[in-house]
Amino acid sequence: MASKITGGCLCGAVRYESAAVPGFAGNCHCRDCQKASGGAYVPLLALPANAVTISGEVKFFDVQGDSGNIMSRGFCPTCGTRVVGKSSGMPALTVILAGTLDDPGDFKPAIDFFTASAQPWDHMNPALPKFPKSPA
Amino acid sequence: MATKFTGGCLCGAVRYECEADPIFMGNCHCRDCQKAGGGAYDPCIGVPAAALKITGHAKYHDVKAESGNTLSRGFCPECGARLFGKTSGMAELAMITAGSLDDPRQYTPAMDIFTSSAQPWDHMNPALPKFPKMPM
Numbered sequence: 001m002a003s004k005i006t007g008g009c010l011c012g013a014v015r016y017e018s019a020a021v022p023g024f025a026g027n028c029h030c031r032d033c034q035k036a037s038g039g040a041y042v043p044l045l046a047l048p049a050n051a052v053t054i055s056g057e058v059k060f061f062d063v064q065g066d067s068g069n070i071m072s073r074g075f076c077p078t079c080g081t082r083v084v085g086k087s088s089g090m091p092a093l094t095v096i097l098a099g100t101l102d103d104p105g106d107f108k109p110a111i112d113f114f115t116a117s118a119q120p121w122d123h124m125n126p127a128l129p130k131f132p133k134s135p136a
Numbered sequence: 137m138a139t140k141f142t143g144g145c146l147c148g149a150v151r152y153e154c155e156a157d158p159i160f161m162g163n164c165h166c167r168d169c170q171k172a173g174g175g176a177y178d179p180c181i182g183v184p185a186a187a188l189k190i191t192g193h194a195k196y197h198d199v200k201a202e203s204g205n206t207l208s209r210g211f212c213p214e215c216g217a218r219l220f221g222k223t224s225g226m227a228e229l230a231m232i233t234a235g236s237l238d239d240p241r242q243y244t245p246a247m248d249i250f251t252s253s254a255q256p257w258d259h260m261n262p263a264l265p266k267f268p269k270m271p272m
Contacts, residue, residue, distance in 0.1 A: 009171065010168060032146060035217055036146050037174055037175050037218055037235055038173055038217065038219060038233025039176070039234075040177075043257065061214065061215040063146065073215070073216060079197035080209065080211030082174045099173060099255075105256055107257050119235075120241055121179065121244065
């Protein structure tokens with residue numbers, strides 16, 4: 001992984017950076033992430049929240065997940081790009097979406113999770129371990 | 137054959153319905169779609185614009201595409217969900233994201249486009265025709 005993780009939204013109004021090493025990288029296939037992104041799954045990178053600097057205005061929308069925790073999905077109010085996320089169950093972590101990285105090629109997902117909700121057209125890498133619900 | 141599509145955003149503020157023959161269904165892997173959705177690709181359904189009925193207010197963000205046309209991506213300003221697309225090159229065409237469908241199983245992609253921009257972790261269905269740019 002590059003020494004510094006940087007990225008941002010499509011219009012450039014929201015930018016983030018972190019010098020931390022990601023603690024977790026995986027693909028979430030839950031129905032809420034599908035609806036939020038419009039896609040099949042969301043590729044996520046988890047970083048220590050206190051090691052991520054975000055500039056620009058981020059709007060958060062909260063939904064209670066299956067776990068009972070509140071998932072806060074943050075997006076740019078100008079262009080709609082979903083950039084960051086937080087879970088009330090893991091306040092020490094900030095999650096960023098790999099598609100918004102300046103160098104998305106560095107993303108190396110370790111697992112697919114919430115695969116029980118995956119769509120039939122969601123073609124997953126067979127080499128990755130699959131978790132029907134949360135991997136925790 | 138006409139299909140009835142219904143769907144909407146994560147918070148319910150924006151809903152849509154459309155009863156029409158889909159014009160195309162395919163996965164766009166361009167860098168703008170990656171950023172806008174935060175993921176690997178946008179699973180896109182093209183429908184006649186006149187057949188798409190939207191309730192609620194979607195916000196649009198415009199980007200000049202490689203073609204020179206303006207691509208407008210529509211999202212819910214409350215929850216950020218990725219919903220719609222329009223192109224200045226074809227006013228009769230409207231696009232919806234498959235992840236926003238009430239029944240995403242209706243999506244049956246016929247191709248992958250802009251695969252020249254796809255990320256190494258973007259695991260595509262090998263059975264679908266691949267187009268490095270637009271399918272022309």
